[in-house]
Amino acid sequence: MGWEAWSYTILLFIVGALFGSFFNVVGLRVPKGISVVAPRSSCGGCGRQLNAIDLIPILGWFIRRGKCHTCGSPISPVYIVGELAGGILFASLPFVVSENELWIAYPLVSVLLILTVSDLAYMLLPNKIIYPAMLLFTGLRLFIHPLPIWHYALGFVIGGGTLLAVSLAATWMGKPAMGFGDIRLMALVGLVMGIKLVLLCIFLSALLGSVIGVALIASGKLDRRSPIPYGPFIAVAGFICFCFGDPLMTWYMDLIVWQ
Structure with missing residues (x-):
């Protein structure tokens, strides 16, 4: 692939990871009848609202080493798996599906x-x-x-x-x-x-x-x-x-x- 194709693929991966993060929220909140926009996401252990670093798809999980930096409670791997899945799927679809x-x-x-x-x-x-x-x-x-x-x-x-x-x-x-x-x-x-x-x-x-x-x-x-x-x-x-x-x-x- 040329650099344009690589750039396009990387962009799709980033977009997919962002959407994957949102899909996690939808999948976890809609069955419980909770709005997908409010309240803001928070730690399940101490209730602290997540900040900008926590909300970075994929990287945020690694930066925090899979734990809340306030209380040390583990962050479910479901979040990073959903973000990775979104990124990989969004980036790969143009290669396996017709336009x-x-x-x-x-x-x-x-x-x-x-x-x-x-x-x-x-x-x-x-x-x-x-x-x-x-x-x-x-x-x-x-x-x-x-x-x-x-x-x-x-x-x-x-x-x-x-x-x-x-x-x-x-x-x-x-x-x-x-x-x-x-x-x-x-x-x-x-x-x-x-x-x-x-x-x-x-x-x-x-x-x-x-x-x-x-x-x-x-x-x-x-x-x-x-x-x-x-x-x-x-x-x-x-x-x-x-x-x-x-x-x-x-x-x-x-x-x-x-x-």
């Missing part, structure tokens, strides 16, 4: 980051985020649709309908049902990506959830009966499918043919 789809990609990763923070913190995917996102992507897909519109409408129905069926089946068998927030999120992913890629997302999110869940149980960090938030797996799978879904499906079909 037209960037209008979809940036709002999508923003919503997925917010919902991931919320689900990890409270095991909750708030309707106050999902429903406006559905309206936003419905409007965007009316103007930006590489596939026929019905693909996205069917993706919405199949995405949400598949998880609803799984939840009803689990209830019938006396097992924990899937949350309606997960069902709505998969419907949202289907609305954004269409029928073909939402089916891949359903499979990939289940695979990720199974592998990571088994790993956590085997390591003793999670009890077999403990609930685990499924939203982050949908978010990760959704991002992968949106950016790399078509090449993944082509690779898989070629693999089947060669076998």
